Amino acid sequence: MHIPILKEEILKEVNENGNFIDATFGEGGHSKAVLEKIKPQKVLAIERDEALYHRGLKLPGIILHHGSYVELKEIVEKVNFQNISGILFDLGFCTFHIEESQRGFTFLKNEPLDMRYGNQEQTAEKIVNKWPLKELEKILKDYGEERYAKRIALQIIKQRKEKRIENTFQLVEVVKKAVPYKKSKIHFATRTFQALRIAVNDELNNLQKGLDQAYDLLEKDGKIMVISFHSLEDRIVKKFFKNIKSKLILPSEEEIKNNKKARSAKLRVGIKK
Ligand SMILES: C[S@@+](CC[C@H](N)C(=O)[O-])C[C@H]1O[C@@H](n2cnc3c(N)ncnc32)[C@H](O)[C@@H]1O
Numbered sequence: 311m312h313i314p315i316l317k318e319e320i321l322k323e324v325n326e327n328g329n330f331i332d333a334t335f336g337e338g339g340h341s342k343a344v345l346e347k348i349k350p351q352k353v354l355a356i357e358r359d360e361a362l363y364h365r366g367l368k369l370p371g372i373i374l375h376h377g378s379y380v381e382l383k384e385i386v387e388k389v390n391f392q393n394i395s396g397i398l399f400d401l402g403f404c405t406f407h408i409e410e411s412q413r414g415f416t417f418l419k420n421e422p423l424d425m426r427y428g429n430q431e432q433t434a435e436k437i438v439n440k441w442p443l444k445e446l447e448k449i450l451k452d453y454g455e456e457r458y459a460k461r462i463a464l465q466i467i468k469q470r471k472e473k474r475i476e477n478t479f480q481l482v483e484v485v486k487k488a489v490p491y492k493k494s495k496i497h498f499a500t501r502t503f504q505a506l507r508i509a510v511n512d513e514l515n516n517l518q519k520g521l522d523q524a525y526d527l528l529e530k531d532g533k534i535m536v537i538s539f540h541s542l543e544d545r546i547v548k549k550f551f552k553n554i555k556s557k558l559i560l561p562s563e564e565e566i567k568n569n570k571k572a573r574s575a576k577l578r579v580g581i582k583k
Pocket of ligand 1: 312313314315333334335336337338339340341356357358359362377378379380400401402403404427516
């Protein structure tokens with residue numbers, strides 16, 4: 311079960327007299343908590359992953375929509391949702407994706423290289439087996455901030471000529487061959503997996519599009535709340551909030567102790583002018 315991150319801190323920011331949008335429903339932890347606080351106001355939640363959407367339908371009281379927050383305005387119009395005083399983006403993946411989805415989000419299990427949240431055409435397997443060297447190198451560098459991007463990209467090309475790279479363990483072996491052994495806090499394949507996940511789901515472009523629409527939809531003094539998990543996401547959010555009042559909230563030591571995923575989380579709250 312996914313533990314909602316910074317839940318209490320988010321609840322403090324929620325205005326109980328307005329409606330709320332949870333743009334990344336996931337396993338519903340935040341949506342449920344916010345609904346409890348704002349009832350009889352309403353929560354509209356959006357989830358791109360079909361399996362999570364179907365699970366979420368069991369939660370009473372939440373208006374759940376299967377789709378992407380890239381279509382936020384369209385969805386809001388369709389369900390005629392108004393008086394929006396808060397919108398939450400809790401970025402990245404859920405516990406479900408790692409533990410149950412079997413879509414290759416983790417290098418700790420041998421699964422097919424899929425990495426999709428949605429039903430789009432693009433998969434990690436297609437990228438790894440088809441993209442040219444320069445493009446592979448670029449995503450590893452830009453989305454993974456991987457210093458050995460070129461070496462890994464070259465090794466991918468070499469390996470796929472011999473045998474198609476279809477699962478996570480094959481990819482881990484490829485990365486292992488490409489990078490020099492170094493004792494490090496993070497696993498050597500972490501950055502490669504992050505880069506592929508971001509590319510498959512177009513996460514950074516989507517975030518920008520979601521934020522633009524969210525801002526337009528909010529009432530005056532309404533709040534956009536974004537929980538990000540790495541510097542690429544946080545940079546986009548920080549830039550977006552540059553000209554509006556905003557604040558940064560970090561998880562407490564207590565929360566980090568109880569939930570490892572909270573370690574890298576940052577919550578930014580921006581207030582609509
Ligand atoms: C960190 S989880 C959210 C967890 C949630 N706050 C909870 O308490 O259970 C992020 C979720 O966003 C979903 N997601 C990713 N991109 C999306 C998009 N463009 N539109 C809607 N949902 C998206 C993922 O499928 C994932 O379930």
